[in-house]
Amino acid sequence: MRNRGRRGQNGSNSETNGVVIHTEDLRKYYILGAETVRAVRGVDLEVKRGEFVAIMGPSGSGKSTFMNLIGCLDTPTRGDYWLNGRKVSELSDDQLARVRNRDIGFVFQTFNLLPRATALHNVELPLIYAGVSSRERRKRAEEKLTLVGLADRMDHRPPELSGGQRQRVAIARALVNDPALLLADEPTGNLDSRTTMEIVEMLATLNQAGQTIVLVTHESDIAAWASRQIHLNDGLVERDFENEGKVN
Amino acid sequence: MFILREIVMVAMASIRANALRSGLTTLGIVIGTAAVITMVALGEGAQRQVQEQIENMGTNILTVRPGQGFFRGVASGSRRLEEDDALALRDQIGHVYEIAPEIESRYQVTYARSNSSNSIVGTWPSFFSLYNHELEHGRFFDEGEVQGRRRVAVLGSNVPDDLETPGGLLVGRTIQIRGIPFEVIGVLREKGGAMWMQPDDQIFIPLSTAMYRVMGGRDRLRSIYVAAPSPDELDPAWAEIDRVIRREHRILPTEEADFSIQQSSDILETFNETTQTFSLLLAGIAGVSLLVGGIGIMNIMLVSVTERTREIGVRKALGATRKTILFQFLVEALVLCVLGGILGVAGGFGAAELITRLYGSSTAVAAEAVAVALGFSAAIGLFFGIWPARRASILDPIDALRYE
Numbered sequence: 001m002r003n004r005g006r007r008g009q010n011g012s013n014s015e016t017n018g019v020v021i022h023t024e025d026l027r028k029y030y031i032l033g034a035e036t037v038r039a040v041r042g043v044d045l046e047v048k049r050g051e052f053v054a055i056m057g058p059s060g061s062g063k064s065t066f067m068n069l070i071g072c073l074d075t076p077t078r079g080d081y082w083l084n085g086r087k088v089s090e091l092s093d094d095q096l097a098r099v100r101n102r103d104i105g106f107v108f109q110t111f112n113l114l115p116r117a118t119a120l121h122n123v124e125l126p127l128i129y130a131g132v133s134s135r136e137r138r139k140r141a142e143e144k145l146t147l148v149g150l151a152d153r154m155d156h157r158p159p160e161l162s163g164g165q166r167q168r169v170a171i172a173r174a175l176v177n178d179p180a181l182l183l184a185d186e187p188t189g190n191l192d193s194r195t196t197m198e199i200v201e202m203l204a205t206l207n208q209a210g211q212t213i214v215l216v217t218h219e220s221d222i223a224a225w226a227s228r229q230i231h232l233n234d235g236l237v238e239r240d241f242e243n244e245g246k247v248n
Numbered sequence: 249m250f251i252l253r254e255i256v257m258v259a260m261a262s263i264r265a266n267a268l269r270s271g272l273t274t275l276g277i278v279i280g281t282a283a284v285i286t287m288v289a290l291g292e293g294a295q296r297q298v299q300e301q302i303e304n305m306g307t308n309i310l311t312v313r314p315g316q317g318f319f320r321g322v323a324s325g326s327r328r329l330e331e332d333d334a335l336a337l338r339d340q341i342g343h344v345y346e347i348a349p350e351i352e353s354r355y356q357v358t359y360a361r362s363n364s365s366n367s368i369v370g371t372w373p374s375f376f377s378l379y380n381h382e383l384e385h386g387r388f389f390d391e392g393e394v395q396g397r398r399r400v401a402v403l404g405s406n407v408p409d410d411l412e413t414p415g416g417l418l419v420g421r422t423i424q425i426r427g428i429p430f431e432v433i434g435v436l437r438e439k440g441g442a443m444w445m446q447p448d449d450q451i452f453i454p455l456s457t458a459m460y461r462v463m464g465g466r467d468r469l470r471s472i473y474v475a476a477p478s479p480d481e482l483d484p485a486w487a488e489i490d491r492v493i494r495r496e497h498r499i500l501p502t503e504e505a506d507f508s509i510q511q512s513s514d515i516l517e518t519f520n521e522t523t524q525t526f527s528l529l530l531a532g533i534a535g536v537s538l539l540v541g542g543i544g545i546m547n548i549m550l551v552s553v554t555e556r557t558r559e560i561g562v563r564k565a566l567g568a569t570r571k572t573i574l575f576q577f578l579v580e581a582l583v584l585c586v587l588g589g590i591l592g593v594a595g596g597f598g599a600a601e602l603i604t605r606l607y608g609s610s611t612a613v614a615a616e617a618v619a620v621a622l623g624f625s626a627a628i629g630l631f632f633g634i635w636p637a638r639r640a641s642i643l644d645p646i647d648a649l650r651y652e
């Protein structure tokens with residue numbers, strides 16, 4: 001069981017040819033009374049293993065909606081989505097929970113940590129739902145917290161941590177099941193510029209180690225760290241290009 | 249399951265984090281359970297007391313009483329029990345069973361300057377062995393004294409106190425019953441009483457003396473006691489008594505009898521019947537308070553689900569399934585109710601103890617009652633917890649995460 005979680009990072013099934021995300025005509029409409037908001041209006045996209053994708057675009061262009069769709073937090077109105085070659089758009093509720101648990105790590109702008117739990121316990125949560133024994137859980141959670149530089153803050157609760165530290169806990173939590181895909185929706189939106197740089201550098205390091213990352217950001221100097229940039233506008237892909245002037 | 253531990257721990261943490269609120273919410277369950285336990289304790293205690301009294305008075309004894317002989321709504325036949333009936337019983341079945349008739353009335357009793365009002369029982373000497381009475385002082389009266397209508401009296405163990413004289417000093421002395429002088433020949437050892445008879449407070453005199461010298465020729469017996477050799481032989485004894493007295497009263501086996509034969513367990517049955525109505529009423533009250541408690545639990549669980557919508561979203565985003573979330577909140581409701589149940593049981597025990605101390609009524613709590621009370625409060629937790637828990641479990645992860 002445990003090995004399944006690691007599969008994503010070490011290479012997906014042979015038939016997917018290293019394609020982690022594949023969407024076809026992905027759409028999300030919100031119906032508000034008589035009005036229909038077309039947040040995502042048909043996105044065809046392919047993200048390969050090891051890519052570091054930055055999604056940019058004006059506010060309201062559908063970035064978060066798209067991220068929630070590929071993070072399996074939300075279900076599309078239309079279109080299909082394959083994650084590691086598996087058609088996610090037709091999975092049941094429990095199967096989706098499993099995908100969120102094993103294959104995806106999600107980092108939110110607002111951290112979304114449990115305020116009453118320690119950093120360690122927060123990081124252990126996905127492992128609990130994966131059914132990992134407590135000793136193994138602790139070992140792996142400590143490992144990831146050390147990786148994000150919080151070895152000395154494990155027993156602190158989120159209110160006792162700075163914004164940057166909280167986001168690092170969230171990153172450790174997202175990584176703890178060794179997901180195939182790390183998603184981050186404006187992870188630095190609530191942080192100052194110095195902390196922002198720390199987080200971005202951490203993501204870049206993870207990517208260099210092979211982690212596939214999709215990141216939403218408003219700032220072009222953050223997007224500059226990515227290997228590929230996708231610009232959304234009004235729910236559609238406007239531009240999609242390899243990042244020539246990539247930092248590093 | 250490693251998840252189970254997390255679920256229980258989260259439930260406990262949530263209850264602890266809202267200790268006051270949780271405490272107030274469980275109060276309904278606490279009170280309901282305490283009411284159930286107290287009620288059961290009182291009922292059980294009273295029943296046990298009756299049981300003990302019956303055992304103390306002898307479980308092998310049948311009581312024949314006059315009455316209950318009605319024919320087409322009109323009293324028929326002699327409807328009375330006389331010494332002849334007792335004599336017939338003694339003649340015909342006396343070799344197997346012990347027979348003792350009883351006539352009873354309350355009279356003024358005086359000795360020196362003391363006087364009291366006591367129940368005076370006229371009977372045969374067999375009465376003492378039938379009820380296993382023992383002597384503290386003196387002797388019982390005998391057959392000859394019955395034949396001779398002698399004025400001799402055997403006192404129950406409390407009577408010397410009524411007459412303000414030690415029992416040992418009373419033997420050989422003369423007391424006045426209804427102004428008639430009687431010689432005290434014995435004092436009984438303490439027997440203990442029952443609701444329906446208090447031999448310790450009674451004075452026993454020969455049947456003939458009672459009928460002809462004290463009660464002015466009254467010949468209607470209150471009852472005839474028949475003791476079977478063992479409690480297992482009550483059924484044949486019943487049949488024999490029925491046969492003998494029917495013949496005496498000239499009542500055909502097909503007709504309704506003008507007497508009744510009771511055994512001591514009938515008393516328990518009558519007692520149970522009367523207490524049952526009372527118990528049902530109390531059970532109703534306890535049930536309603538548990539119901540109200542359950543609604544309180546449901547209410548607080550709904551609040552908890554709403555408050556923790558974001559947490560539910562986070563957990564779902566990290567891989568919690570619907571079932572996990574459902575269990576999460578169900579366990580929380582369950583823990584609240586079971587905690588309430590435990591406190592309630594403790595409270596019930598306390599109340600029962602207090603009642604025993606204050607009113608002296610004996611109480612007893614059966615282990616099954618505790619189990620039932622706890623089981624019931626757990627069931628309430630499940631019943632009233634399931635709906636809030638379901639609401640939490642079907643939340644959409646993204647909606648829950650967006651919740652402000």
Ligand SMILES: Nc1ncnc2c1ncn2[C@@H]1O[C@H](COP(=O)(O)OP(=O)(O)OP(=O)(O)O)[C@@H](O)[C@H]1O
Nearest residue numbers: 030032037038039058059060061062063064065066
């Ligand atoms: N739950 C919802 N109900 C209705 N409309 C929604 C909902 N969520 C998003 N929208 C609409 O969909 C559109 C896209 O929203 P989205 O949050 O994806 O934008 P975004 O690109 O992430 O913006 P920002 O940069 O401000 O975060 C917006 O017009 C928004 O109003």
Ligand SMILES: [Mg+2]
Nearest residue numbers: 063064065185
């Ligand atoms: Mg957004």
